[in-house]
Amino acid sequence: MSALTILCCPAHYVQGAGAINQLGHHIKQIGTIPLLVSSDSAWNRSGHLVAASLEAAELPVHRAGFQGYTTPSAVDGLVEKIRTGGHDVIIALGGGSAIDAVKAAGHLAGIRWASVPTAASSDAPTSALSVIYNDDGEFLEYRFFPHNPDLVLIDTQMVADAPDRFLIAGIGDALATWLEARATARGTGGTMAGGRPTRTGTALAKLSWELLWENALPAIDAVRAGVVTPALEAVVEANTLLSGLGFESGGLAAAHAIHNGLTAAPQTHGLTHGQKVNIGSLTQLVLEGAPTQEVEDFVEFTTRVGLPNSLTEIGLSPDSPELTAVAADATKEGETIHNMPFPVTAEMVLAALKAIEGISRRVRAQRGLPEPQLIQH
Ligand SMILES: [Zn+2]
Known part of the structure; x- marks a missing residue:
């Protein structure tokens, strides 16, 4: 083991009640055609706030659904959507599974990525790695990326509502x-x-x-x-x-x-x-x-x-x-x-x-x- 010590961290971390209203402002610094990834339940609860914030920053609203575990095929499916839609930033809205899938897909597609957790349910949003599972939810592997998310934004009122x-x-x-x-x-x-x-x-x-x-x-x-x-x-x-x-x-x-x-x-x-x-x-x-x-x-x-x-x-x-x-x-x-x-x-x-x-x-x-x-x- 090398004697080097290494620290890595996200470029920006934004937290507070109402932070979601600032999402468009922060995304605009890192991309122009975002792809939002969220489960139906997260989208039903928070999608209107996310869409309003992106629209206020004159960004288009494109969403891909996400369900289940972070599997290799779920990640590859998102990479395909990034390529066909010409997206330059991918945003996870939801819990750890969507966040890990977005990080892995953003890395494979060579674009930037952001975490917008809708609850404080894990420490997945900030890291430069994803945990990959099989279809049955069994641990498969860690995937490591060369950088952390460009943005982690968490609205504490959304956490309180979850x-x-x-x-x-x-x-x-x-x-x-x-x-x-x-x-x-x-x-x-x-x-x-x-x-x-x-x-x-x-x-x-x-x-x-x-x-x-x-x-x-x-x-x-x-x-x-x-x-x-x-x-x-x-x-x-x-x-x-x-x-x-x-x-x-x-x-x-x-x-x-x-x-x-x-x-x-x-x-x-x-x-x-x-x-x-x-x-x-x-x-x-x-x-x-x-x-x-x-x-x-x-x-x-x-x-x-x-x-x-x-x-x-x-x-x-x-x-x-x-x-x-x-x-x-x-x-x-x-x-x-x-x-x-x-x-x-x-x-x-x-x-x-x-x-x-x-x-x-x-x-x-x-x-x-x-x-x-x-x-x-
Ligand atoms: Zn953990």
Whole structure:
């Protein structure tokens, strides 16, 4: 591994209530014939605001629908639309799947790309990589690009209007960032940006963690009330910007590798990225022998947030045969789990996964929290 340290980041990050009204102004700096990509549900909720903003900037409004997982064929389909429409910038409006597809298609077509997340549900919007799945939702590969989005624009009123489960998922994704950056900094591994972690990336990952512990619960209250508060602004920045910069330039480790492994268990396919990542975070804490107080506080906090931290909640148990495949996939060659500051085997991951069920149940009982229940999705 090179001793170089590398930081990469989006060219512009715009956040706030009503930010969507500025979309046309910002897109006009980077292109003239945008292609908007969104699911029907995102378009039905926000399409009129997006169209009005583009029209105010005298930009044409062309939209392509997007459903399902970010698969190689979905990406290739968007490249075809870019070529036939003569587009010079592609904009994702929606969640992580549309955003990852747009980044991959924009790169293949050689045009610029922008992320307009409609919820703070993952840190996908800021990064220079996409996660590609097969048609069944199983992890296939990471694709890396030579630059980050030219623009990330997130309207916090849209976040407040979206279902709370999206924000909760984003909190799960973002909580992992510090745990993984800390582990990568302690070891000798590299980041997704390509070098050793910058101090900046590691510090931003820690800031994300601190903002979440302080603001996550009142931010969820704000979304349930449909309003934007300073706590929600802080969590949106943590979930979208800080977690993105923190993971990409601070390093991923066990939590995301275990997430990728979990996609081998069909029981997990309806879960959000952040829900699966949170199982990975607790498993990483057990795997690294974190202090008992830290493990127990993590179980309590994530239970209060509404994130799963037991096998029961994700449709598995310590006896599930799928856990062997999960542990094997999480420790494949090239997986980020090998950024941990000690060698990790599939047997170690299997043991940690089996252990989290009892830890979660004991901590909940000790701290007056409800027993884990299967998440309905
Ligand atoms: Zn993630």
